[in-house]
Amino acid sequence: MIRLKDVEKEYENGTYALRGITLTIDDGEFVFLVGPSGSGKSTIIKLLTGEIMPTSGRIIINGFSMTKISDRQIPLLRRSIGVIFQDFRLIEKKTVYENLSFAMRAVGASPRTIRSRIPYVLELVGLEEKTNQYPHELSGGEQQRVAIARALVNNPNTIIADEPTGNLDPARSLEIMRLLGRINELGTTVVVVTHERDLVDRFQKRVVMLDQGKITGDGVGYEAK
Amino acid sequence: MQRHDFTYFVHEGASNLFSHGFMSFAAVGVTVACLLIMGTFSLVAYNAEMLLKTLESEYEILAFIDDDFSAARTQQVGEKLQQLPNVKSVEFITRQEAMDAFEQRALDDYTRAHLDPNMFRDRYAVFVKDLNLVRQTAEEVRAEAGVEDVRVDEDIAGGFILVRNVAGAVSLALVAVLLVVSVFIISNTIRLTTFDRRDEIAIMKMVGATNGFIRWPFVYEGFFLGLLSSLIAFVLQWLVYAALAQSIVAADTLKFLRVVPFSDIWKPVALTFGTAGMVIGVGGSLTAIRKFLQV
Ligand SMILES: Nc1ncnc2c1ncn2[C@@H]1O[C@H](COP(=O)(O)OP(=O)(O)OP(=O)(O)O)[C@@H](O)[C@H]1O
Ligand SMILES: [Mg+2]
Numbered sequence: 061m062i063r064l065k066d067v068e069k070e071y072e073n074g075t076y077a078l079r080g081i082t083l084t085i086d087d088g089e090f091v092f093l094v095g096p097s098g099s100g101k102s103t104i105i106k107l108l109t110g111e112i113m114p115t116s117g118r119i120i121i122n123g124f125s126m127t128k129i130s131d132r133q134i135p136l137l138r139r140s141i142g143v144i145f146q147d148f149r150l151i152e153k154k155t156v157y158e159n160l161s162f163a164m165r166a167v168g169a170s171p172r173t174i175r176s177r178i179p180y181v182l183e184l185v186g187l188e189e190k191t192n193q194y195p196h197e198l199s200g201g202e203q204q205r206v207a208i209a210r211a212l213v214n215n216p217n218t219i220i221a222d223e224p225t226g227n228l229d230p231a232r233s234l235e236i237m238r239l240l241g242r243i244n245e246l247g248t249t250v251v252v253v254t255h256e257r258d259l260v261d262r263f264q265k266r267v268v269m270l271d272q273g274k275i276t277g278d279g280v281g282y283e284a285k
Numbered sequence: 286m287q288r289h290d291f292t293y294f295v296h297e298g299a300s301n302l303f304s305h306g307f308m309s310f311a312a313v314g315v316t317v318a319c320l321l322i323m324g325t326f327s328l329v330a331y332n333a334e335m336l337l338k339t340l341e342s343e344y345e346i347l348a349f350i351d352d353d354f355s356a357a358r359t360q361q362v363g364e365k366l367q368q369l370p371n372v373k374s375v376e377f378i379t380r381q382e383a384m385d386a387f388e389q390r391a392l393d394d395y396t397r398a399h400l401d402p403n404m405f406r407d408r409y410a411v412f413v414k415d416l417n418l419v420r421q422t423a424e425e426v427r428a429e430a431g432v433e434d435v436r437v438d439e440d441i442a443g444g445f446i447l448v449r450n451v452a453g454a455v456s457l458a459l460v461a462v463l464l465v466v467s468v469f470i471i472s473n474t475i476r477l478t479t480f481d482r483r484d485e486i487a488i489m490k491m492v493g494a495t496n497g498f499i500r501w502p503f504v505y506e507g508f509f510l511g512l513l514s515s516l517i518a519f520v521l522q523w524l525v526y527a528a529l530a531q532s533i534v535a536a537d538t539l540k541f542l543r544v545v546p547f548s549d550i551w552k553p554v555a556l557t558f559g560t561a562g563m564v565i566g567v568g569g570s571l572t573a574i575r576k577f578l579q580v
Pocket of ligand 2: 222
């Protein structure tokens, strides 16, 4: 569960990115986070992954209180969240399989666990044919699916995606959203930041609207206010 | 730490080493040079110290006893000398013994023929604990009633003390400076690999790797660099030392110097080099990655 209460964020240079955000996302929900550029969407994502800390207010995510979390606990928090970015962030020198095993080894998974888990995840994202290819040999949509597989491979209970379709054409974008929808149906909480209104309209999901660091709407569908 | 993690760290560390072959080579080279310089000066200091020890045990202040003193009073003088603070032992030498010793040295026949114990005086050979204090001790001996005269060879003592002190101070300063230099160079080499791997480090953090996990491959890289350096330095040190010892033995003016054979000291030298190498390597890698692991 994700819970933000009166969260404010002022960056070191004085920019006020968030001005009093209160938001609850329950386990198993699928939420779109939308809003114009600079409205604070990525700032919320960074707060959730522990990359930055709030200036004031409280954040609780998967049982970790971000205002009280210790440096030692941050890795544990991150293991409970899978993160996906617009630019994929795959390791170019590693194959699809190695990218996933790298992420698993980083959290201490045994070779045996790695061998049995990766084929399952690759099948889920529809890339079992591409196991031994390198990222540059894949299309943008395929690369993003590798990134999704990597986010899933350590079995997190939450997936957070910051504009996962920003670099993709509409058809690929739809594929990716559907994949995230399927992952959500399997029980994972999914939070997706996006600009693309058409895409949001195709799904009847909860939409949280953000503008100038404030929540301006929260409900099912884009028109909800 | 799990075994599969350990294998992974060692493998990653070793492959980091090769991914910057030239830089690793340069780092090992500089570290070897530093270790060699430190080692050579320390060994010179050590040899000077050993020589000084031998010299100390053989070094004597001669205290000549007043001819008028009876055997009993002479004995009392000896006991008093023994009680002086810097005196290790005293040894009584009769005039006859002194003459016999004198005779041992090659002399011309004339002198030999005219030798007479009465030309000599009874004396005490006074052995000291600390050569540094010889001058003061000699004065105390001279001040003792019944001691007519004192003979002491201050020049030799002073010369060795100087060599020992200078070599000791220089090697101490060198060790401090060169340790910093080698840690710095190894740290820079590893900083290069951390820079190469910054994307991987970012991903490891993103998926929840602990700082310890991220650190280990770099620690191993530094460890290997340090260990390799100390191995090479040890072999070279051996050669350098043997060559120096050889030339000292061969030189006429330096014959009186006794050089401790390397085979007597290779164990502590190897231990010191190994430890220094590891400290330098691991220290270097920890400095390199410290900044990377914040947040
Ligand atoms: N590291 C930073 N330092 C200072 N200001 C920042 C920083 N990151 C973001 N900002 C500012 O905070 C505000 C919110 O930025 P944020 O990245 O959260 O917006 P966003 O909604 O994700 O925008 P976009 O849709 O363009 O990605 C903006 O005004 C931005 O300039
Ligand atoms: Mg953004």
